[in-house]
Amino acid sequence: MRWIKQGLLYAPDGSLPWAQAYAFPPTPLLLAENLLRLYVCSCDDDTVGRIGYVDVDPADPGRILEVAERPVLDIGEPGCFDEFGLLPTCVLRAGEEIRMYYVGYSRGLRVPYWQFEGLARSLDGGATFERVLRVPVIDRSDAEPHHRTSAFVRQEPDGRYRMWYVAGDEWIEVNGKPLPRYNLRCVESDDGIRWPDRGRVVLDFANDDEHAFGRPWIVEDDGRLRLFYSIRTHSKDYRLGTALSDDGWNWQRRDHEVGIDVGQPDDWDGGGIAYGSVVTHGDRTYLFYNGSARGRTGFGWAILDGGFGG
Numbered sequence: 421m422r423w424i425k426q427g428l429l430y431a432p433d434g435s436l437p438w439a440q441a442y443a444f445p446p447t448p449l450l451l452a453e454n455l456l457r458l459y460v461c462s463c464d465d466d467t468v469g470r471i472g473y474v475d476v477d478p479a480d481p482g483r484i485l486e487v488a489e490r491p492v493l494d495i496g497e498p499g500c501f502d503e504f505g506l507l508p509t510c511v512l513r514a515g516e517e518i519r520m521y522y523v524g525y526s527r528g529l530r531v532p533y534w535q536f537e538g539l540a541r542s543l544d545g546g547a548t549f550e551r552v553l554r555v556p557v558i559d560r561s562d563a564e565p566h567h568r569t570s571a572f573v574r575q576e577p578d579g580r581y582r583m584w585y586v587a588g589d590e591w592i593e594v595n596g597k598p599l600p601r602y603n604l605r606c607v608e609s610d611d612g613i614r615w616p617d618r619g620r621v622v623l624d625f626a627n628d629d630e631h632a633f634g635r636p637w638i639v640e641d642d643g644r645l646r647l648f649y650s651i652r653t654h655s656k657d658y659r660l661g662t663a664l665s666d667d668g669w670n671w672q673r674r675d676h677e678v679g680i681d682v683g684q685p686d687d688w689d690g691g692g693i694a695y696g697s698v699v700t701h702g703d704r705t706y707l708f709y710n711g712s713a714r715g716r717t718g719f720g721w722a723i724l725d726g727g728f729g730g
Contacts (some may be wrong), residue, residue, distance in 0.1 A: 421662070421677050421678060421679035421724070421726075421727075421728050421729045422679045422724070422725040422726065423679045423680040423707050423722035423723065423724055424425060424715055424722055424723045424724075424725050424727070425482075425683070425689075425720065425721075426481075426482060426720065426721050426722055426723060427688075427720055427721075427724045428688045428689075428717070428718055428719075429474075429476070429481065429482065429484070429708070429718070429719055429720050429721050430443055430460075430484060430487070430718050430719060431443055431688075431717060431718025431719075432462050432718070433537075436462075436489065437464060438462065438464050438470050438472075438490075438491060439462035439463070439464070439470075439472060440461070440462070440463060440464055440465055441716055442460075442461060442462050442463045442469065442713025442715045442716050442718075443459075443460040443461070443462055443474070443692070443710075443715060443718045443719050444460060444461055444507065444695055444710045444714060444719065445460070445476060445509065445634075445635050445695030445697070445710060445715065445719075446458045446459075446474075446612075446695065446697055446708035446709065446710070446719040447460065447462055447508040447509060447511055447697060447724060448511075448697050448699045448708060449460040449511045449512070449513075449518070449546060449580065450478060450699065450701065451545065451546055453478070454477065454478065454479070455478070455485070455631075456475070456476050456477070456478040456481065456672055456701070457473050457474075457476075457546060457697065458473060458474045458475075458476065458576050458716075458719075459471055459472070459473045459477050459492070459508040459511055459520065460472060460473065460474060460507075460508070461505070461506065461507030461508065461715075462717065463542050464479070466554055467505070468492035468495060468504055468505045468518075469494055469495075469505035469507050469525070470494055470495060470505070470506065471491055471494070471507065471508050471520075471522065471549075472486075472487070472488035472490070472491055472492060472507060473487075473488045473492060473546075473589065473635040474486075474487050474712070475487070475708070476681045478699070478701040478702075479702070481706055481714050481721050482682070482713050482721070483665070485496075492546075492547065492548050492549050493506065493522065493540050493548075493551075495537075496554065497550075497554065498526060498631045499556065500524070500554055501524040501525075501526055501534075501536050501538065501556050501559075501608060502522075502524025502525065502526075502538055503524075503525050503526065504522070504525045504526060504533070504684070505525040505539065505603075506522050506525065507522060507700050508522050508568050509521050509522060509523055509537070509569075509571050509572065509635050510518055510571055510572045510573050511546070512573060512574065512575070514541075514575065514596060514612060516543070517541045517542060517543055518541065518542040518545070518546045518549075519539060519540070519541050519542075519552075519573075519612065520539070520540045520541070520542070520549050521538070521539055521557075521571045521572075522536055522537070522538050522539070523535050523536070523537060523538075523569050523570060523665065524536055524537075524538045524539060524556065524580050530678050531591050531598055531600075532598060533568035533581060534557060534560075534566060535566070535567045535568075535570075535600075536556035536559055536560065536568050536569060537556055537557055537558045537568060537569050537570075537571045537585060538551065538553070538555075538556050538557060538610075539551070539552040539553060539613060540552060543712075544566065552613060552720060553613070556568070557614075557615060558571070558583070558585065558607075559612055559617075561617035561618060562617075563589070563617060563618040564587040564588070564589060564590055564605075564617070564618065564619070565589050566588060566590070566600060566602075567586065567587055567588055567600050568585060568586075568587045568593065568619075568688060569585060569586055569587070569602075570585055570586045570633075570634060570635040571583050571584065571585040571620045572584045572585070572635065572636045572637055572638055573612060574600075574638065575612070579607045579610075580608055580609065580670060581608065581609045581610075581611070581612035582606065582607075582608050582609075582646075583606065583607050583608075583609065583615065583619075583639065584604060584605070584606050584622070584636045584668075585604070585605055585606075585607075585619065585636075586602040586603065586604055586605070586632070586633050586634075586635075586636075587603075587605050588601045588602030588603065590687060592631060594627070594631070594654050599631065599632065600632060600690060601630055601631045601632060602633065602707045603621055603624050603625060603633060604621070604623035604633050604636060604649065604721075605619030605620060605621050605622060606619055606622045606668065606669060607619045607620070608670050608729075609689070613625070620669065621704075622668070622669055622670070623647070623649070623663060623669055623671050623673070625706060626673065626676075628654075629653040629655055630651055630652070630653050630727040631652060631653065631654060632651075632652040633649050633650060633651060633652070634650025634651075634652065634658055634694050634695050635649070635650065635695050635697075636648070636694055637649070637697045637698055637699050638668070639700070641664065642728075644664050644665065645664070645665045645666070645668050646659045646662060646663070646664055646665055646728055647663040647664070647665065647671060648660060648661075648662055648678070648696045648697075648698055649661055649662075649663070649696075650693075650694040650695055652694075652695070656692070657691055657692030657694075657714070658692045658693060658694035658714060659678060659681065659682070659692065659693060659694075660678050660694070660709065661673065661675035661678055661686055662674055662675060662677055662678045663675075670715050677729060680693065680707065680709075680722060681693070682711075683711070687711070687712075688711045688712060688718065688720065689696070689709075689710075689711030689712060689713070689717070690712055691711070691712030691713060692709045692712055692713070692714065693709050693710070693711060694711075694715075695707065695709060695710045695714070695715070695719075696708065696709040696716050697709075704723060704724070705723070705724035706721055706723060707720070707721060707722045707723075707724065708721050709721070709722070
């Protein structure tokens with residue numbers, strides 16, 4: 421697998437009060453043959469995130485068609501799990517509606533924050549969203565008390581929904597900073613709204629240096645499932661990885677095949693790459709991803725040279 425970088429695609433220009441910095445994680449949905457929408461979170465001066473979008477031409481994603489002037493989904497009510505920010509992780513069609521699974525943030529004292537996954541829906545073709553519930557669809561549980569977040573959801577041929585997400589029950593200290601420790605898990609649901617309170621671990625750490633995985637993204641690859649995900653370690657910021665599976669439960673890590681790495685130190689993606697999403701349109705396959713500081717520098721894109729391979 422080899423990705424040819426096309427450079428930075430979008431970063432906020434500071435003209436909108438709610439979008440002063442960040443554009444993460446790029447979460448695509450093909451709305452029409454000539455319209456690819458990338459939902460992203462941008463943050464205000466207090467680093468409170470709201471969800472907007474960047475529309476691009478799927479034949480040439482470097483051509484921006486429109487940028488949202490206002491959020492499609494705003495922060496939650498005071499005291500709710502998403503009152504301090506929210507970001508999209510997966511958007512998919514479900515019958516007549518479009519569903520958005522998103523991360524909601526709460527701030528803490530002994531630990532900086534908690535993250536849990538919410539669900540919103542659009543009945544106007546993805547222009548605006550309303551919450552399905554004011555509480556998370558995967559909330560804290562005794563098995564997974566600190567974080568249940570960063571979900572990728574797909575509907576299986578039998579109509580059931582499957583979610584791959586990250587969860588854990590531990591905080592660690594890295595260079596004097598508290599950071600969560602979570603691996604990749606999977607659960608199933610009949611309706612995509614009610615989920616079990618415990619997931620099965622499907623991808624765990626390869627060594628003691630790894631401590632977190634970022635938003636998963638799954639595509640079909642010659643009859644198998646290919647996973648793209650982010651790997652965070654004690655020694656460096658996020659890098660992208662990939663894995664293969666026949667059933668979505670048992671994954672073989674093939675990080676050496678991912679075909680993309682950080683840029684030069686002064687580049688927009690020189691400090692890290694994270695939160696990849698993959699879209700195929702016609703005979704081209706694109707990767708959208710964040711660079712340094714996990715989205716502060718915006719998001720860029722790359723084109724797959726040949727096939728996934730492996």
